[in-house]
Every structure is written in structure tokens, then in C-alpha cells.
Amino acid sequence: MSTPEQSRPAELAGGDDIWASMRRTTQARIGLGRAGNSLPSRRVLEFQAAHAAARDAVHEPLDADAIAESLAELGLGRPVIVTSRASDRGEYLRRPDLGRTPEDLSALTESATDIGIVIADGLSPRAVADHGHGLVAALVDALDGRYTMAPPVIATQARVALGDHIGEALGVTTLIVIIGERPGLSVADSLGIYLTHLPRPGRTDADRNCISNIHPPDGLHYDVAARITAALVDGARRLGRSGVALKDSSRRAAQENIGDGDDLTIETS
Structure with missing residues (x-):
């Protein structure tokens, strides 16, 4: 079982987000963090927004x-x-x-x-x-x-x-x-x-x-x-x-x- 500290997103658990500098060099999703057995809500919403943008890009005439x-x-x-x-x-x-x-x-x-x-x-x-x-x-x-x-x-x-x-x-x-x-x-x-x-x-x-x-x-x-x-x-x-x-x-x-x-x-x- 994860502890409350382990369940918190990476950018919150340690105070500083150690992945921040790396994210500036790539558009890939890295260091997403955890919330229990899932992703933090912020990362889930970002994924859903990106998926919607991709679908819109395909279907927009x-x-x-x-x-x-x-x-x-x-x-x-x-x-x-x-x-x-x-x-x-x-x-x-x-x-x-x-x-x-x-x-x-x-x-x-x-x-x-x-x-x-x-x-x-x-x-x-x-x-x-x-x-x-x-x-x-x-x-x-x-x-x-x-x-x-x-x-x-x-x-x-x-x-x-x-x-x-x-x-x-x-x-x-x-x-x-x-x-x-x-x-x-x-x-x-x-x-x-x-x-x-x-x-x-x-x-x-x-x-x-x-x-x-x-x-x-x-x-x-x-x-x-x-x-x-x-x-x-x-x-x-x-x-x-x-x-x-x-x-x-x-x-x-x-x-x-x-x-x-x-x-x-x-x-x-």
C-alpha cells in the first residue's frame, strides 16, 4: 500500500518538480506523478484535452x-x-x-x-x-x-x-x-x-x-x-x-x- 507521500504528484511530494527542466526540452509526457494507483487529475485532464485536440485536427475540414x-x-x-x-x-x-x-x-x-x-x-x-x-x-x-x-x-x-x-x-x-x-x-x-x-x-x-x-x-x-x-x-x-x-x-x-x-x-x- 502506498503512503500518502507516495500517492502525491511528483511536483507536490517533494516541493520541487525534478522533471520540470526536462519537460521544457520535450513534448513527451514524462514524470506524470501518482495519485494512489492512478495519475493525478491534472495529468488525466491534460491527456483528455490532447486526445480531443487530435480528434478535432483529423475531422476539421x-x-x-x-x-x-x-x-x-x-x-x-x-x-x-x-x-x-x-x-x-x-x-x-x-x-x-x-x-x-x-x-x-x-x-x-x-x-x-x-x-x-x-x-x-x-x-x-x-x-x-x-x-x-x-x-x-x-x-x-x-x-x-x-x-x-x-x-x-x-x-x-x-x-x-x-x-x-x-x-x-x-x-x-x-x-x-x-x-x-x-x-x-x-x-x-x-x-x-x-x-x-x-x-x-x-x-x-x-x-x-x-x-x-x-x-x-x-x-x-x-x-x-x-x-x-x-x-x-x-x-x-x-x-x-x-x-x-x-x-x-x-x-x-x-x-x-x-x-x-x-x-x-x-x-x-
Whole structure:
């Protein structure tokens, strides 16, 4: 049987919370304490609030028109809005296969440009609403006019593979899909980037490069994610493919004071 002192939360039992400094370095739940055989009420309520936020992030629909207006300010052309074959959010969650195929891409015009950018709601439309504009703006800066770019495409009820159909329809050489990642109990608004060289239906995860956990200030910052993406674009175009053959070493290069855009920022194998 626990004593009253053992049953009290860690931050109360000893006066000082020895976990406080560690919590400032992570969003993980650590040092939760005890109240009898359970958690303190405060920690239970925090868990329930995080679970509710994750559920809301999944089910809240993306305001595609608002995102389109925001992206139009970046000078890439008027964004085009498309959707998958999933008719609503419920079907999207039940039928992942429908989220991978388009309903209608007739609004897209073949551009034969170097880069195409797709902004997809994925499993966290909230992440796109919170971070989509900032990340696309950082990508434009990082690519620095080196490549031609098609007008952005906003995809709703979308899975990553929907981008392969979009990229083929646009005729782009390299496709960048920015998508809301599956919410967790620590983060509900994280974005991921999936880069595919020569996109076409049938590409697999082995053909893509992924950058995840983009959600400043606690996750990867827009500028860092954009620099990595730009280096991967350069490497994919040199190598002629993306995915497992293309390795990112941009962080190591930065630590070694190698300039952005240098040939050493990408390893291929």
C-alpha cells in the first residue's frame, strides 16, 4: 500500500518538480506523478484535452478557399483546388484507397515545369491551416528561382499518393507534397513533405523522400525544412530519381560550414 507521500504528484511530494527542466526540452509526457494507483487529475485532464485536440485536427475540414487566397500572395499563380474520390471526411478515414485517387483533374493544365507543389489536407487539415503558407513561402525562398514552378495545387481528402496523379497531369519533373501528418497526443498540427522525382501513378514510398515533424516553434522550422527540401530537389535532379537512392546530408554539411547549394549537401547511393 502506498503512503500518502507516495500517492502525491511528483511536483507536490517533494516541493520541487525534478522533471520540470526536462519537460521544457520535450513534448513527451514524462514524470506524470501518482495519485494512489492512478495519475493525478491534472495529468488525466491534460491527456483528455490532447486526445480531443487530435480528434478535432483529423475531422476539421480544410478551408481550401482561404488557403488558396493566402498562397496566391506568393506569386506562383492562382492555386487550383482538386479533391480525391473520398466524398467526405468519414469516407476518407474509412477508405484510404479513395484518398489516393483523384475525382477530377480537368482543372489542371500541363505546365511541363520543373517543380510542382501540392498542399494536401491529409490527416491534419489544421496543420495546413496553421503552417501551409509559411512553409510554401520558405520553399520559394530556398529554391531561389533556380527552377520553374507550376501554380500550387490544393488537394482535399488527400493521401500522399494522390500527388502522383497530380504531378503526372501537370507534367512536372519533381513533385513536392506538403501534407498534414497524423496527429498524436503531443502534436496535432505537424506537416510533412514528400518529394517524388518523375511522379506518376504507381510510385511507392521507396520512390519518395520524406521530411516530417514541421511545426515551429516546437518542431522543425519552415526554413530548415525548406533548405533540406531544396537540397533534395537538387540531388534528385542530378541523380535522376528520388527515394531510397537519395540521402539527405544537409544538416551535416551545415555543421561543417559547407554552403547551401554546394554539391556536398546530398549523398547518393
